[in-house]
Amino acid sequence: MTASLLPDRARIFVAGHRGLVGSAVARRLTADGHRVLTRTRAELDLRDAARTAEVLRELRPDALVLAAARVGGILANSTHPVQFIEENLQIQLSVIAGAHAAGVRRLLFLGSSCIYPRLAAQPITEDALLGGPLEPTNRAYALAKIAGIVQVQSYRQQYGASYISAMPTNLYGPGDNFDLETSHVLPALIRRFHEARKAGQGEVVLWGSGTPRREFLHVDDLASACALLLRAYDGDDPVNVGCGADLTIRELAETVAEVTGFTGRIAWDTGKPDGTPRKLLDVSRLTALGWSPAVPLRDGIAGTYAAWRGHSAG
Template identity: 55%
Template sequence: MQRHSRIYIAGHRGLVGAAIHRQLQQQGFEYTLTVSRSELDLRDSQRVGEWFERHQPEYVFLAAAKVGGIVANSSYPVEFLQDNLQIQINLIHHSYRTGVKKLLFLGSSCIYPKFAPQPIKEEYLLTGALEPTNQWYAIAKIAGIKLCQAYWQQYGWCAISVMPTNLYGPGDHFDLQNAHVLPALIRKFHEAKIHQHPQVTIWGTGTPRREFLYVEDLATACIFLMQNYHEPEIINVGTGEDLSISELANLIKKIVGYTGELCYDPSKPDGTPRKLLDVSRIHQLGWRAQTPLPLGIEKTYAWYVTHAQGNP
C-alpha cells in the first residue's frame, strides 16, 4: 500500500472507519475513497459492484457494519445477522472480482466462545458456545472471517481478518439503548452530574472484566497490519489488560467529576464473564497500543461534551 494507492474505507463515518480515515490522512496517504450510506446501500450487490467498477480501489478497509450493545443485539437479531452478512458478502466479493490487491476485514472479540480460556488466543475461535446476548452479530462476523479465508484457500487472494477488543473513542455512540458500556457510562455520569442525581445505576453485578482499546490505536494497528500482515489466520488487536466493570465505572465517575453513589442492578445481564485478548501475535510483529485507558476516557469525554451532549 503506497502513498498514492486508491484506498477505500467502507464505513468511514462509523467509529472505526472514521479513525482509519483520519490516520490514513495523517500518515500521508493521498487517495482515500469514501461513499455515504445515502449514496450507496452496501446491502445492494448490484450497486456495490457498479461502484467498485467505477472507482477501482486497490485496497479496502471493511469497517462497515451494523453495531450496537446488548439491548440492540437482543432487540434486532434479524438486522444484526442479515444486514452484516449482506454487507460483508457484497464488499468481499466485489473487491475480489474487480482486482483489489488486499482487503482488511474488521471482526470483533465477540466471535470467541463465552467461556473461552483467558487470555483469548486466536485459535479458540469455534471451540465453544457464543454469548447469547450478541450471538447474531458474532455469527455474522464469523461468516465474514470464513469468507475471507475461503477466498485465500480457493483463489489465493489476500484478505486478512482483524479482531479488535472493545473499542471506544471520539465519534462513539452515546445512545443509552444502543451504546456499548463505556460510552453509556460516560453519558450516565455526565447527565447525573448535570442534573445532580444522587445515584447512578449500573447494569449487572459489576464483576465482569473487559479490555478496552482506544479507537485511534486500532486505526494505527489496521494500517500497520495492511502493510505487514499477510496471512489467512485471524489476528487479535488489544491492550492485553482488562478491568472489572465496577473499576471502569469508578474510573469514569472520577474523570467526569460525578460525586453521587453507584448502585448495581443484578437483574440486568452481565454478558461474558471475562473477555481479554491474547495480543502476543501482533506484539511480535512490532505493534503495541499507545493510549492508556484514563487518557483515552478523558479524550472521549471531552469529545462527548463538545460534540455529542444532548445529541447521541
C-alpha cells in the same frame, strides 16, 4: 526489511468511513499519505451487492478496509438479533465479493472479539475460534462476523486473494455512539454519569454485577494497528487487536465517574445480564509485528468525554 504489502500513496476504500472505527482508520491512512476513497450511505447502500460491485469497479482501489457494520451493546443485540445477523451478512457478502470482482488486491475485514466462545481460556488466542458456545446476548452478531472471517479465508484459499481479518477488542473514542438504547458500555457510562451529575442525582444504577472483566482500546490505536496489518500481514488466521490488559466493569464505572465529576453512589441491578464473564485478547501475534497501543485508558476516556461534550454542547 520485508517489502510492504501496500504501495506508497495507495488508493484505499474505507467502507463505513463515518463510523467510530472507519473514521479513525480514514484519518490514519490519510496521515500516512494514502488517498482514502469513500461513499456515504446515501450514495451507496453496501447491502446492495450489484451497486457495490459497480462502484468498486469504477474506483479500482488498491486496498479496501471493511469497517462498516451494524453494531450495538447488549440491549441492542438482544432486542434486534435479526437486524444484527442479516445486515452484517449482507454488507460482508456484498463488499468482499464486490472487491474481488473489481480486482482489489488487499482487503482488511474487521470483526469483533465477540466471535470467541463465552468461556474461552484467557487471554483468548485466535485459535479459540469455534471452540465452544457463544455468548447468547450477541450470538447473532458474532455469527455474522465469524461468517466474514470464513469468507475472507475462502477467497484466500480458492483465489489466492491477499485478504486478511482483524478482531478488535472493545473500542471507544471520539465519534462513539452515545445513544443509551444502542451504545456500548463505555459511552453509555459516560453519558449516564454526566447526566446524573448535571441533574444532581445521588445515585446511578447500572446493569449487572459489575464483576465481568473487559478490555478497552482507543480507536486511534486500532487505526494504527490496521495500517500496520495492511502493510505487513498476509496470513489466513485473524489477528487479535487489543491492549493486553483488562479491568472489571465496576472499576471502569468508577473511573468514568471520576472523569465526569460524578460523586454519588453507584448501585448495581444484578437482575440484568452481565454478558461474557471475561474477554481479554492475546495480542502476541500483533505485537510480534512491532505494534503497541499508545493511549492510556483514563486519558482516552477523558478525551472521549471532552469530544462528546464539545459535540453535544452538554
